[in-house]
Amino acid sequence: MYFFRKRRLVLQTLMKHHVTFSPGPSQLYFTVADHARQAFREGVPSLSHRSGNFQSIVRETKAGLRQLLGIPSDFHIFFTGSATEIFERTIENLVAERSHHLVNGAFSKRFYDTAVQLKKNATMSEVPYGKGFESDLSIPGETEVIAITQNETSTGVQLDPRFIAALKENNPDALVVVDAVSSLPYPKFNFERIDAVFFSVQKGFGLPAGLGIWIVNEKCIEKSESLLSRGYSVGSFHSLPSLKANGTKDQTPETPNVLGIYLLNQVTQDLLRRGIDVIRRETDYKAVILYECLRQHKAMGPFVEDPRFQSRTVIVANTGQHTASIAQHLRKHGLDPGEGYGSFKNSQLRFGNFPAHSKEQYEMLVDILNTFERP
Amino acid sequence: MYFFRKRRLVLQTLMKHHVTFSPGPSQLYFTVADHARQAFREGVPSLSHRSGNFQSIVRETKAGLRQLLGIPSDFHIFFTGSATEIFERTIENLVAERSHHLVNGAFSKRFYDTAVQLKKNATMSEVPYGKGFESDLSIPGETEVIAITQNETSTGVQLDPRFIAALKENNPDALVVVDAVSSLPYPKFNFERIDAVFFSVQKGFGLPAGLGIWIVNEKCIEKSESLLSRGYSVGSFHSLPSLKANGTKDQTPETPNVLGIYLLNQVTQDLLRRGIDVIRRETDYKAVILYECLRQHKAMGPFVEDPRFQSRTVIVANTGQHTASIAQHLRKHGLDPGEGYGSFKNSQLRFGNFPAHSKEQYEMLVDILNTFERP
Numbered sequence: 001m002y003f004f005r006k007r008r009l010v011l012q013t014l015m016k017h018h019v020t021f022s023p024g025p026s027q028l029y030f031t032v033a034d035h036a037r038q039a040f041r042e043g044v045p046s047l048s049h050r051s052g053n054f055q056s057i058v059r060e061t062k063a064g065l066r067q068l069l070g071i072p073s074d075f076h077i078f079f080t081g082s083a084t085e086i087f088e089r090t091i092e093n094l095v096a097e098r099s100h101h102l103v104n105g106a107f108s109k110r111f112y113d114t115a116v117q118l119k120k121n122a123t124m125s126e127v128p129y130g131k132g133f134e135s136d137l138s139i140p141g142e143t144e145v146i147a148i149t150q151n152e153t154s155t156g157v158q159l160d161p162r163f164i165a166a167l168k169e170n171n172p173d174a175l176v177v178v179d180a181v182s183s184l185p186y187p188k189f190n191f192e193r194i195d196a197v198f199f200s201v202q203k204g205f206g207l208p209a210g211l212g213i214w215i216v217n218e219k220c221i222e223k224s225e226s227l228l229s230r231g232y233s234v235g236s237f238h239s240l241p242s243l244k245a246n247g248t249k250d251q252t253p254e255t256p257n258v259l260g261i262y263l264l265n266q267v268t269q270d271l272l273r274r275g276i277d278v279i280r281r282e283t284d285y286k287a288v289i290l291y292e293c294l295r296q297h298k299a300m301g302p303f304v305e306d307p308r309f310q311s312r313t314v315i316v317a318n319t320g321q322h323t324a325s326i327a328q329h330l331r332k333h334g335l336d337p338g339e340g341y342g343s344f345k346n347s348q349l350r351f352g353n354f355p356a357h358s359k360e361q362y363e364m365l366v367d368i369l370n371t372f373e374r375p
Numbered sequence: 376m377y378f379f380r381k382r383r384l385v386l387q388t389l390m391k392h393h394v395t396f397s398p399g400p401s402q403l404y405f406t407v408a409d410h411a412r413q414a415f416r417e418g419v420p421s422l423s424h425r426s427g428n429f430q431s432i433v434r435e436t437k438a439g440l441r442q443l444l445g446i447p448s449d450f451h452i453f454f455t456g457s458a459t460e461i462f463e464r465t466i467e468n469l470v471a472e473r474s475h476h477l478v479n480g481a482f483s484k485r486f487y488d489t490a491v492q493l494k495k496n497a498t499m500s501e502v503p504y505g506k507g508f509e510s511d512l513s514i515p516g517e518t519e520v521i522a523i524t525q526n527e528t529s530t531g532v533q534l535d536p537r538f539i540a541a542l543k544e545n546n547p548d549a550l551v552v553v554d555a556v557s558s559l560p561y562p563k564f565n566f567e568r569i570d571a572v573f574f575s576v577q578k579g580f581g582l583p584a585g586l587g588i589w590i591v592n593e594k595c596i597e598k599s600e601s602l603l604s605r606g607y608s609v610g611s612f613h614s615l616p617s618l619k620a621n622g623t624k625d626q627t628p629e630t631p632n633v634l635g636i637y638l639l640n641q642v643t644q645d646l647l648r649r650g651i652d653v654i655r656r657e658t659d660y661k662a663v664i665l666y667e668c669l670r671q672h673k674a675m676g677p678f679v680e681d682p683r684f685q686s687r688t689v690i691v692a693n694t695g696q697h698t699a700s701i702a703q704h705l706r707k708h709g710l711d712p713g714e715g716y717g718s719f720k721n722s723q724l725r726f727g728n729f730p731a732h733s734k735e736q737y738e739m740l741v742d743i744l745n746t747f748e749r750p
Binding site for chain 1: 392393395397399400401402403407408411412415418420421422423424455456457458459460462463466488489492493494575577582583584585586606608610611612613614628629630631632633634635713714
């Protein structure tokens with residue numbers, strides 16, 4: 001590991017601030033502060049959300065996301081306040097009676113709980129934390145929405161986009177809704193085999209929180225309109241018909257987080273310049289070296305054991321009784337790990353692996369983990 | 376008016392940028408850009424919303440708002456994505472069957488429409504645009520919520536907080552919910568005579584949009600819990616019980632607009648230093664000189680004729696056939712008026728009168744309006 005260490009010395013001298021590996025809110029993409037300064041200089045926060053300038057920002061943002069993520073033109077892109085809000089809007093707009101949830105962690109469970117709170121007959125396929133799902137998964141008949149958490153932020157389990165596509169093929173009548181909150185822009189979805197996908201900007205895009213992005217196809221709009229015509233409430237300002245009516249004008253139903261949308265546009269353009277293939281390759285590289293380190297380490301190991309399910313973007317380490325001292329060791333070197341989620345707070349650490357985390361920072365993380373000695 | 380003009384010469388030399396009088400998003404409070412720079416320096420956008428640092432920001436923000444607006448300790452302060460969202464959350468959480476709406480413009484109408492969309496038996500007392508309500512207003516029996524738009528952003532009509540208090544006294548069993556989106560921090564409410572009030576930050580607080588503030592008493596929480604126990608859906612993450620459970624820990628159910636909350640805290644502290652009494656006096660002064668100018672002007676006049684209903688914070692001018700040329704005349708001098716709302720786009724101009732607008736800027740506005748000559 002000498003190779004990594006040499007680079008680290010240079011990097012440490014350059015680093016003024018701590019790097020946060022928390023899976024979200026996470027490390028800001030390195031251009032964000034400059035873009036924010038520019039936004040204030042240009043008067044972006046005072047722009048009317050009914051003005052042509054605002055519409056241009058929305059139009060550019062959507063075009064950039066389409067290009068970066070390969071979103072076809074028959075999908076709509078909508079803005080909400082958070083991905084948590086999209087849990088609710090999904091159930092309200094797409095489910096009359098039955099949603100089915102793949103549950104393997106806290107966030108997939110929360111999606112299920114949301115459906116229950118909204119008085120739907122929600123069902124679930126549940127596996128233990130840290131596990132994934134097999135392709136022979138059976139879905140109850142009459143399921144209207146299959147809710148899939150593609151990347152479980154609480155456990156670091158990811159599902160292969162091909163598994164999701166197969167699920168759609170086996171259940172063509174259900175709408176397949178994908179929570180990719182803590183993985184995009186990394187995963188490459190086959191948009192012919194999903195109906196909706198959503199994410200929040202404070203993870204993979206390295207932006208300040210306060211914006212959820214909801215990408216839906218025309219079948220979702222039709223489903224919402226059909227519920228509406230059958231007398232269901234599909235919400236008000238953030239119903240799909242309302243979002244679509246405003247979205248076709250590159251507007252939003254409410255005064256939105258204009259600054260957040262502006263910053264999303266700028267960072268999307270930055271990521272496009274870097275190239276999505278480069279981003280994906282670097283993500284793979286960083287994940288490989290951290291998992292390799294965890295596998296060989298004497299004081300810790302990967303929580304997710306099956307390599308098929310090891311998330312590339314949220315990597316969870318079983319750190320057991322050494323959790324506090326490993327965290328302290330990292331912080332001493334300017335690297336802030338994310339805490340384990342919920343009941344794992346004292347036995348795990350989580351590491352976001354996002355475009356904002358450079359290869360050099362990941363090499364440094366691995367080197368410093370390797371210098372940790374059990375007390 | 377020579378007095379105003381002399382100051383204007385100095386001010387024009389100082390002004391690098393246009394001042395926007397749009398009622399929202401409006402002119403930023405003059406400290407906001409600096410606070411945002413500081414936020415990025417301190418790593419605020421990367422703070423975990425479960426961290427002690429975030430909780431401190433929330434605690435300070437709520438304490439500052441309590442002090443500035445005189446909010447008693449038995450009221451809760453919650454954060455949402457927008458005031459538009461609060462229309463929806465109000466109906467979901469506080470209404471089983473019947474809400475009654477005082478409608479005199481586009482936003483009060485939208486509050487009513489939201490209740491209809493959510494399948495409630497909403498009723499309304501409607502008066503023409505530009506008019507207010509008299510104290511003998513009768514409210515249907517069994518009304519659970521009286522929804523009052525204290526300041527109609529579309530028409531510039533404001534209702535006196537004493538009128539609202541009287542309405543509560545006459546209808547003690549209904550929850551009185553006040554939309555003060557485009558007036559706070561100006562109006563001084565008697566919190567013993569209202570049950571909830573809300574605003575958004577991009578108007579009177581001069582902040583970037585993306586945050587609604589919802590202030591509710593314990594009766595609102597009880598009503599939501601009662602609906603829940605009777606089998607109603609009150610939403611999910613942003614239900615009052617969920618907001619309260621997180622709020623008591625100075626947290627939020629979802630990852631919120633952390634940067635927005637930080638900026639709200641900073642500007643609230645700035646406004647406290649300036650003093651709410653000074654802010655109210657200056658607002659009155661600015662309103663008086665603009666209304667006086669409109670009254671005497673040959674090419675325009677106030678839209679709201681009854682002085683009791685003339686908003687102090689959103690002042691609407693009937694500009695008729697001269698609308699475009701008056702707007703152009705103002706813009707030439709660096710002053711951007713707000714457009715008339717909806718069908719009034721070509722016959723009115725609107726002027727936000729917020730703490731971000733200085734007395735000198737208002738004097739300049741008046742002077743320049745006075746120099747407008749009919750073509």
